[in-house]
Amino acid sequence: MSTRRTEEPGGLRYGWTTGACATAATTAAYTALLTGSFPDPVEILLPKGQRPAFALAREELGADAAMAGIVKDAGDDPDVTHGAVIRSTVRHGAPGTGVVFRAGPGVGTVTKPGLPLPVGEPAINPVPRQMISQHVAEVAARHGGTGDVVVEISVDNGEELARRTWNPRLGILGGLSILGTTGVVVPYSCSAWIDSIRRGIDVARAAGYQHVAGCTGSTSERVATELYGLPEDALLDMGDFAGAVLKYLRRHPVPRLTIAGGVGKLSKLADGHLDLHSGRSQVNHDLLADLTREAGGDPELVEQVRAANTALGALHLCQPAGLPLGDLIASRARDVATEVLREAPVEVDVVVIDRAGTIVGRA
Template sequence: MTIAGREGSTGLRYGWTTGACATAATTAAYTALLTGEFPDPVTIDLPRDLHPSFALARELLADGAAVVGVVKDAGDDPDVTHGALVSARVTHGEPGTGVTFRAGAGVGTVTKPGLPLPVGEPAINPMPRQFVREHVAAVAARHGGTGDVVVEVSVEHGEELARKTWNPRLGILGGLSILGTTGVVVPYSCSSWIDSIRRGIDVARAAGHEHVAGCTGSTSERVVTELYGLPEDALLDMGDFAGAVLKYLRRHPIPRLTVAGGIGKLAKLADGHLDLHSGRSQVSTESLAAMVRAAGSPPALVDGVRTANTALDALQQCQAAGLSLGDLVAAGARGTALGFLRGAPVEVDVVVIDRGGTIVGRAG
C-alpha cells in the first residue's frame, strides 16, 4: 500500500482507516464484476487530494460476485485493526436501488439508538458509505455499470477485535465499525477513541440517561458503578481525554457528569490540563503545594508536597498530616471542568481514588 506520508512534527507514518480499506476493496471488486479484471493495486480518491493505492491481498470472481480483501495499514498508530484483512463482496443489486450495505463476518450491527446510523443497520459509518458510493458511481461511469450493487463488508477476526473497543457498550454487536472521516489515520491522534466518547454520550442521551460518568480507567469505572449504580451505557471510557468529554457535553448537555480517576490524572485536570496523558501533561507538585498552602497547612508540609516524587506521595504526606489533598484536587478538577463547560447546563461532581480504588477525595 502506498503511504500518504509522515506527520510533520513527529516523523511518524500515516495510515489508512477501515473506511478507506473498504472503499478500495469495493472499488476493485466492482471493477472486476464489470470487466472481469482486478485492478492491482487499486487507487482511490480521498479528501485533501490524497490518492492512495492498495495492493490486493485477496481476490475472487465467481457466481456473479466479486470479492476483494486489502490489509489495513495503520501506519505508526497503535490501532487495534492494524494488519486486519478488510474485504468487500460486491454483487449486482436490483435496478434503482443504488448501493446497499450489508455487514459481513466481523462487522457489527447497530442495536441501540443514538448512533449516526439507524438500529439494524451495518456499522459502516456515514463517511465511509459516502466514499463507497462515490467510487461505485465512478466505476459504473467508466465501465458501463448501473451503480446498483450490494456491498457486503467484512473484517477477518473482527468480532474478536471488537471486544477491545467500545462497540459492545455502544450497542454495536457482532464485530467492528467501519470508520473514518478523511480516510487517513494520523498517528497517536486517538481520533477513534475520541469519536467513541462522543458516540457514548449520544447513546446515553438516546437511552434517557441523565447522569453519565467519565472515567480514566477500569478501577475508577468500578468505583463509580458501585457508588451510583450507573448502567454500563452511562459509563464513558474517558481515558486521558477529559477535554473531549467536556467539549462534547458543552454542545450536547446531559444534566449530570461525574468525573472519576486517580489522583495523578485528576491533579493534572485541577491544574488546567484537558489531555491527561503522561506524554502530554505532567503532575505539578508546585500546584499541589499551592493548594496545600492555600488550605493553611504548615510550611513543612507545603515543602514536602513540593518535593514529592508523585501525586500519590503528596497524598500520603497530607493524609499523615490530617489534610485531605484528594478533596482539594477534586475541587480543583471540578473547577476546571465547570470552566470548560462555559455555563452549559451540566452539574459536575468529581471522585478521586488511589491505586487501590479507595475514594480519597470528592467535590460537587
C-alpha cells in the first residue's frame, strides 16, 4: 500500500496499477541484490511526476536473487487485481543483455498477434517495461550495478484472477497482464475495460477476421455466436462502452460489425448515448413513445409506452399490437452507430434481445 494517497474531487481514492507495483517491487529487489537490504517503503517516479511510496509485503534475499512483493491497492476502483500480491524476483543477467523480462507464476504469455508485444513475450506491457528499465538503471547507477538483470514478475493467484479478465480471449495465457500507462488507477474510469476492447479489435484484425460483434453481455455473446458462428476472439465484450468500440473501429476498421444487446441498453444507443451504463445514461421513454407512434400505435398505447417502467416493459406493451418496437430500436441504434463510424468502411447490423436471449429486434 502506498504511504501517500491521492483523491478525486468526489473523495474517491486513486490506486496504483500493476505496472507501478511491479516497478516498485523491482526497485526494492534490485536494491537488495546490490546492497543486501531492502528499502521499505520504496519510492518510485511515475510518468506524470508523482512519487508514491510502497510498503513491502514480502521480501526474500538469496545469494544470487532477491524478491520483493507489494500488495496492489486499486483505491476505490472495483479492480479485479485489488489486494493481489505483485512480486518481482531480480537476478544478475549476462553482461550487455540489459533488462530481460520473464513471466513468473500468475503472469500471462502472449500467444496471438495483434497485441503491443510479440508472440511468446511475457504480458508485461510497454510502459511498465519502460518504468522498470528506468528504475533498474537508476538503482544500478546509485549502487554500482551493471543494470544487466533478469526481472521475473509474478502475481499470487494470477492465473485464477485472469479468468475474470479478457486475457484468455486475447490469447494471453497463464495469468494476468502487467498494465498501466500512468501508474495511477482512476476510480471508475473503466480505462482498463476500454483498453481491452481496443486490444480485442487489434487481435481480431491481426487474425484477419472480417466480422466482429460488440456485445453487452454473455447472453448477447451467445446469440451472436449462434447467429453468425463467430469465433470467441471475434466477440468484443463491450459492456456499456459502445462508443469505445465504434470510435476505435472508425480508426481501425473491420468490414462488418454486429452490435448485440438487451433492449434497454440498445434503446440508449438509439437515443444517441455511447456510454450505456445505468449511472451515466437513462432510457428515454419519450423516444420509445415516438417510435411507437411512428409504427402506427394508437394514442393510448403511445402513452402506456411513455409511462412504462422499462424498455422491456414498453416492448411487451407493443408486442400484442404487432408493433415492431424492437426493430425500430435496432434501426435507430444502427443509425447512431453509422454516424459515429463516419466514413469508415464498416457495415453494421444490430440485434436486440430480451433477458432470455430471444431476438426481439434486428436492423
